[in-house]
Amino acid sequence: MSSLPQILRAKLAASPSGRLPFAQVMELALYHPEHGYYGAGPRKIGRQGDFFTSVSVGPLFGKLLALYALQEWQAQGEPEDFTLIEQGAHDGQLAEDILNALEGSPLRYLIVEPNPKYREAQFKRLGDRVDWVESLAALKTGPKHGFFLCNELPDAFPVHLVRWNGERWEELFVETDGTEDFRFIPGDCSCEELEAEVKHLPHDLETGHTLEINLAMLTWIRALAQAAFHGGIFIADYGLDAEEFHADSRADGTIRRYKQHQMDGHVLTDLGECDLTTHINFTRLIDEAERHGLTQREYDLQGRLLGRMATKWLQSLEGSPPDASTMRQFNSLTHPALMGKSFRCLVLESPPQP
Template sequence: MSSLPQILRDQLAATPAGRLPFAQVMELALYHPEHGYYGAGPRKLGRQGDFFTSVSVGPLFGKLLAMRALQEWQALGEPEDFTIIEQGAHDGQLAEDVLSALEGRKLRYLIVEPNPRYREAQAKRLGDRVQWVESLAALQTGPKHGFFLCNELPDAFPVHLVRWCGERWRELYLEEDGPEAFRLVTGDFSCAELAVEAKHLPRDLEPGHTLEINLAMLAWIRDLAHAAFRGAIFIADYGLDAEEFYADSRAEGTLRRYKQHRMDGNVLEDLGECDLTTHINFTRLIEEAERHGLKKMEYDLQGRVLGRMAMPWLKSLEGQSLDAATMRQFQSLTHPAFMGRSFRCLMLKKAAP
């Protein structure tokens, strides 16, 4: 059976120029059905995996999102078809945490999941408590009311790499560097959309400045805007504002690989065996969202957003102290030294399309 490097070499040999846009490489490295990091099925998270997420900290993250979903349901007049919609549900742990925290309220739960191996893992955990659709396109016909959530989703979308050459931006492509290695080389843009997006990039940078353009993220938020539901959209991820994203201190870009809780920039090594991820440009995401009718409700560091989200619950405790496990989870999610500063949350208001 072919390995992922061999699949890449075969595809390189089949292209007239002998090179591939990095977005195509990242797509294969993460989502190839047999050799991609995520393609073969859910990965282990937490201490036994390659990285931690807010979900792997414990069920508190799901409890807070359940409380926020109930608020949205009530604000909409408690419609019967109100549906919590999750994309990027991994093994279904967040869905289980949210559903467990709904306190008997039987709200509908829908997972957007194209990979049958993930659906199988999610069904094993969740049974008949959820339903599935394969893509956001299915949401164009319903439900009419909803709360959409995702945790660490856009950062794993395949990105194009571009580099400032002193006079113009150029795209980075993968090509072979001998029989056992690959390298990145510059070339003209691979598509018209990328050329248009590059016009919005700064031009006062030092030659060699490299960054990512996440066309998939922009297409994704447009698809969400066209979904039939009205309600709210919650996005939690690690990312930056545009000024931070383009800063000289990030002249090598934000693309990184994660393996066994170690992060580095060797993104062409062990392709398919490690996670590839980028910080998302929240400024650009919000611009595109608002251009398609979504309204920014809240955008802040995760610690602040979750802290505000937790206030009604904390007040309801009436002086009772949190148990040690819940306190550790709350600190991990909100403290600036942990996930509170490294992650950001964006809440968007969505009217009917």
């Protein structure tokens, strides 16, 4: 049976130029149906996995999102077709936490999931409490009211890498050096959309400054903007503003690999065995969202935004503090030294469709 490096070497050999854009390599490494890090099915998250997420902290994250969704439903007049829509649901843990918090409410839950292995894992956990569609295109016909959410989704989209050579931006391609190793080599941009993106990048950076261009994220937000539902869109992820990407301290880019809670920049090593992730450019995401009819409702560090979302929950406790486990979760999600500063949250609004 072929390994992922063998499959990649075969693709490089078949390429007329003998090289591939990093975006194609990253897609193989993460989503190859047999050898990709995510393609074979849900990975373990938390202490037993390669990384932590807000979901692995405990059920409080889902509870806060459930309360936010209820407020959204009530603000829209409690429509019967109001639906929570999640993409990037992994093994269904966040959906379960949200549904448990919504016990007894009439709200529907829908998961966007193209991978049958993930749908199978989600069904084992959730049963008939949710429905599924394979793509965002299915949302063009309904529901008409909803609340969309995703946690750490765009950071795992395949990205193109570009590097400033002192005179112009070049794309970084992957090639083999004739041994078992892979390496980067610069060249002209591989597509017109990438050429258009680099035209807007600064030209006063140090030679060698590397950036990620997430074309897949732009395609995704355009598809989401075509959905029929009116309501909020909640996006939580690692990310930066455009100016932060251009800081000298990030001249190597933000693309990293994760394995057993260890992080480094050796992104061409152990392909398929490690998670590959990159910070998303929230400035560019917001710009593209607004160009396609979505509006920005809130954008802030996760700690601040979740703190505001928790206000009504905290008030409902009537002076009785939460149990120790819940307080640890709240602290992990919101404290600047933990997840409160490293993650950012964006809430967009999808307008009523004509």
